Amino acid sequence: MKRRNFVRVGAALLAIGISMPALTAGAFAQDAPTEITMLTMGNKPTNGRLEAMLEKLNELLVAKVNAKLDLFYIEWADWQTQYNVQLLSGDDNVDLVATATDWLYAWENAEKGAFLPLSPEMLQANAPKTWAQVEADGHWDLTKLADGKIYFAPEDNYTQYTNHGFFYRGDWAKEAGFENGEVTKFEDFTKYFEWVKANKPDAYPWDVAGANEAALTGYIQGHTDFQTLQGISAGNYIPFHTTAANPFTVTSWYMEGDALVEAAKLAKQWNDIGVWREDALNYDGDTREELYAGLSGVEQHHTQTFVNDIVNNMNTKQPGSDPKFFYWGQENGNFFKDIFTHGAMAVSAYSKHPEKALQVYDLIRNDKEIYDLFNFGIKDVDYVITADGKLGYPEGYDSSTMALGTDYWWGRTDEFELPRTTQAPNRAEIIAALDARAKDYPYSTLIVNKQNIDSTLAAMAGVLSEYIPQLQYGKFEDPAAAVAEMRQKLKDVGYEDARASIQADMDAWKAARGL
Amino acid sequence: MSGTDTARGPKSIWRQLADSKVLLLMCVPAIIFFIVFNYMPLPGAWIAFTNFNYRDGIFGSPFVGFKNFEFLIKSGQLWTLTRNTILYNLAFIVLGNILQIAIAIMLNEVRLAWFKKLSQAAMFLPFFISSVLVGVIAFNLLNYDTGALNALIKQTGGDPIKIYSSAGAWPLIIIMVHLWQSTGYGSIVYFAAIMGIDRSLYEAATVDGASAWQRIRFVTLPSLKPTFIILVLFALGGIMHGNFGLFWNLVGNNAALFQTTDIIETSVYRMVLSQNNFTTSTAVGLYQSLFGFALVMTANWIVRRINKDYALF
Numbered sequence: 001m002k003r004r005n006f007v008r009v010g011a012a013l014l015a016i017g018i019s020m021p022a023l024t025a026g027a028f029a030q031d032a033p034t035e036i037t038m039l040t041m042g043n044k045p046t047n048g049r050l051e052a053m054l055e056k057l058n059e060l061l062v063a064k065v066n067a068k069l070d071l072f073y074i075e076w077a078d079w080q081t082q083y084n085v086q087l088l089s090g091d092d093n094v095d096l097v098a099t100a101t102d103w104l105y106a107w108e109n110a111e112k113g114a115f116l117p118l119s120p121e122m123l124q125a126n127a128p129k130t131w132a133q134v135e136a137d138g139h140w141d142l143t144k145l146a147d148g149k150i151y152f153a154p155e156d157n158y159t160q161y162t163n164h165g166f167f168y169r170g171d172w173a174k175e176a177g178f179e180n181g182e183v184t185k186f187e188d189f190t191k192y193f194e195w196v197k198a199n200k201p202d203a204y205p206w207d208v209a210g211a212n213e214a215a216l217t218g219y220i221q222g223h224t225d226f227q228t229l230q231g232i233s234a235g236n237y238i239p240f241h242t243t244a245a246n247p248f249t250v251t252s253w254y255m256e257g258d259a260l261v262e263a264a265k266l267a268k269q270w271n272d273i274g275v276w277r278e279d280a281l282n283y284d285g286d287t288r289e290e291l292y293a294g295l296s297g298v299e300q301h302h303t304q305t306f307v308n309d310i311v312n313n314m315n316t317k318q319p320g321s322d323p324k325f326f327y328w329g330q331e332n333g334n335f336f337k338d339i340f341t342h343g344a345m346a347v348s349a350y351s352k353h354p355e356k357a358l359q360v361y362d363l364i365r366n367d368k369e370i371y372d373l374f375n376f377g378i379k380d381v382d383y384v385i386t387a388d389g390k391l392g393y394p395e396g397y398d399s400s401t402m403a404l405g406t407d408y409w410w411g412r413t414d415e416f417e418l419p420r421t422t423q424a425p426n427r428a429e430i431i432a433a434l435d436a437r438a439k440d441y442p443y444s445t446l447i448v449n450k451q452n453i454d455s456t457l458a459a460m461a462g463v464l465s466e467y468i469p470q471l472q473y474g475k476f477e478d479p480a481a482a483v484a485e486m487r488q489k490l491k492d493v494g495y496e497d498a499r500a501s502i503q504a505d506m507d508a509w510k511a512a513r514g515l
Numbered sequence: 516m517s518g519t520d521t522a523r524g525p526k527s528i529w530r531q532l533a534d535s536k537v538l539l540l541m542c543v544p545a546i547i548f549f550i551v552f553n554y555m556p557l558p559g560a561w562i563a564f565t566n567f568n569y570r571d572g573i574f575g576s577p578f579v580g581f582k583n584f585e586f587l588i589k590s591g592q593l594w595t596l597t598r599n600t601i602l603y604n605l606a607f608i609v610l611g612n613i614l615q616i617a618i619a620i621m622l623n624e625v626r627l628a629w630f631k632k633l634s635q636a637a638m639f640l641p642f643f644i645s646s647v648l649v650g651v652i653a654f655n656l657l658n659y660d661t662g663a664l665n666a667l668i669k670q671t672g673g674d675p676i677k678i679y680s681s682a683g684a685w686p687l688i689i690i691m692v693h694l695w696q697s698t699g700y701g702s703i704v705y706f707a708a709i710m711g712i713d714r715s716l717y718e719a720a721t722v723d724g725a726s727a728w729q730r731i732r733f734v735t736l737p738s739l740k741p742t743f744i745i746l747v748l749f750a751l752g753g754i755m756h757g758n759f760g761l762f763w764n765l766v767g768n769n770a771a772l773f774q775t776t777d778i779i780e781t782s783v784y785r786m787v788l789s790q791n792n793f794t795t796s797t798a799v800g801l802y803q804s805l806f807g808f809a810l811v812m813t814a815n816w817i818v819r820r821i822n823k824d825y826a827l828f
Contacts (some may be wrong), residue, residue: 080788081788083789090572112567113571200586210771211765212769277658277659277660278658278659278660278677279658279660279680279681281679281767281768281769281771282654282656282658282766282767283658284767339620453560454566454792455582455583458792458795461786462592462782465768465785466770468770469768469770469771470770475680475771
């Protein structure tokens with residue numbers, strides 16, 4: 001008897017338990033705002049500024065589309081793995097996904113089904129302003145896979161340059177004998193480095209940490225007409241190219257021509273001078289801070305970093321250092337404008353509220369009040385507008401402890417951006433000068449079928465990650481022999497098959513466009 | 516529950532389980548651990564045979580047979596990785612056990628109680644130092660520009676050595692660091708085994724006039740043989756698994772050292788990290804597990820042939 005009673009009570013409790021959420025959900029469904037989560041990149045701020053901003057933002061979002069926004073951060077430690085694993089996990093709590101085709105694996109993840117295909121109707125209904133602007137500029141084609149479906153919204157309305165190069169000190173270059181303190185050729189940095197080595201005993205000519213290939217790409221880009229095919233990566237390397245002379249023939253500067261050997265020889269010369277730490281490959285210090293502290297003659301990154309951070313920091317921390325930027329391809333004009341999918345926003349394939357997610361994105365991207373709040377924070381607390389109309393920061397503001405940190409790089413718009421007090425005063429001229437010379441990237445709509453060559457790319461990554469860092473740091477006694485050895489190994493793991501497969505996609509793309 | 520134990524005949528399985536319920540209860544956490552972390556993920560190994568995509572999931576993605584294993588052979592690294600992994604582990608097992616036994620015996624012979632405790636603690640401590648710290652310490656000792664070792668060499672008028680470019684030096688460095696970290700900890704097991712040896716054997720040996728050395732040679736060492744064999748067998752099971760933390764933190768991405776330092780774990784880690792390649796990395800993991808499994812079975816079979824009592828199963 002006892003047992004039967006127990007079972008009855010249990011069943012009753014279970015029934016109540018099951019029906020309760022259903023009842024409450026039914027009763028409040030029309031009123032409760034939808035929670036939208038945006039996956040973004042960066043270290044989650046802990047200073048409370050983000051939460052304060054979100055509280056205000058959510059009031060606006062509730063009023064406009066009855067939704068609330070929360071941010072989910074993929075932090076910088078191990079971010080490549082974390083990002084892909086998060087998308088792989090099929091987490092249905094994430095609605096909007098920050099992505100990019102050249103550095104955040106957008107194509108790979110779209111192909112693997114992590115993103116919801118966005119139909120024109122869905123975009124027109126839920127993100128009408130985004131739809132109209134991208135459509136007017138004719139950029140939706142840049143976000144389609146071979147199936148012809150749209151997978152993300154591009155950041156195509158924002159001007160920036162992320163072309164790489166050296167930041168160096170004009171004051172030192174002048175003393176080293178360069179006219180106006182300007183270095184105009186890549187190999188001329190040998191003279192600059194030698195001067196730093198001889199005259200600045202505390203500084204490394206180029207304090208650089210860990211595996212990279214800047215010394216090689218910097219040389220090759222300025223001495224050849226090779227153009228990199230974005231989005232086909234073998235590990236950290238992007239090993240396929242065309243040339244301006246033969247724009248439809250797939251090749252590779254890792255495999256063809258003498259430029260790689262010449263670059264490797266120059267790198268060896270630099271290594272022998274002692275341009276970098278002997279153990280640069282195992283060193284993991286903050287080299288940008290070394291530059292700010294006057295302990296490095298050069299730092300390598302892109303234009304955006306130069307105009308936003310380097311100039312202001314060097315002028316305050318090393319007064320009179322006259323920071324300058326030498327970019328790869330400066331000698332021969334072999335460099336490109338940013339692609340429009342260097343930042344983009346996708347909707348997760350697992351999102352329970354894809355329409356609502358698009359509505360929120362449309363507001364963040366196109367509604368000035370919401371854009372300002374989300375990007376700059378609360379006015380007069382997180383930022384101020386100066387008398388001359390620039391975006392500045394309140395008295396006592398310290399960006400290392402008080403930054404808002406929304407890291408919104410997935411749909412900015414020039415129209416809402418203000419010049420900032422911390423930007424290089426000549427930012428506009430720098431951008432204009434680049435605009436006048438930069439080439440448009442011609443292969444934005446080229447889609448390469450990587451499924452057949454994935455294992456070859458993985459094997460190539462293994463070979464490249466063994467040889468390139470050592471070539472970059474001039475560690476081989478005979479660079480020419482090492483390059484020959486590397487090329488043979490790349491051939492052995494199927495370079496030619498991969499090249500032929502990409503060539504076939506290139507031929508089809510060329511034919512389809514009547515080029 | 517009691518009172519029926521007088522029933523005749525072999526005990527039923529349920530009876531045996533009921534009799535050992537306290538012991539079983541104590542095993543439950545370990546059993547749960549292995550089910551959750553070692554058995555439940557097993558079906559996921561299927562990913563190694565697919566062209567994985569997120570939408571279709573692990574079991575819905577297209578089957579591609581052994582295509583993912585091709586890269587292992589194509590990259591030409593399979594041999595280097597297998598060789599490095601096995602050789603390092605052999606060195607760790609052989610040198611490690613010899614040192615551990617030697618230290619356990621020496622500790623046993625030490626008569627001063629405070630010195631015994633002190634030396635035991637001193638040898639035990641490195642085990643608790645994170646390999647991240649070990650990597651940092653090694654870099655600060657060994658690097659070319661500012662390392663302590665090279666500073667000393669420079670001060671004494673010598674030419675600094677480029678340790679982080681000399682692949683040949685690293686097997687020695689890695690083995691030394693590993694032994695430094697693990698010997699103290701490992702010697703505890705042998706020390707405990709020595710404590711468990713019947714004291715009357717030593718007394719009998721002393722009565723027969725055996726010297727200290729002879730007692731070690733003819734009493735201690737033979738008594739340690741079963742422990743030694745079991746520990747070696749266990750270690751052989753992991754011979755295809757490297758000490759990832761130590762290798763990664765000491766060597767990192769320094770390609771100049773890969774020829775002598777790259778083991779399966781570090782190579783797979785780099786592949787996943789930079790290639791987002793879950794299928795091939797699973798393939799490597801599967802190869803590693805199957806190869807390790809075959810090694811354990813073979814080793815156990817050999818031991819069984821020599822002396823049945825020493826075999827694990």
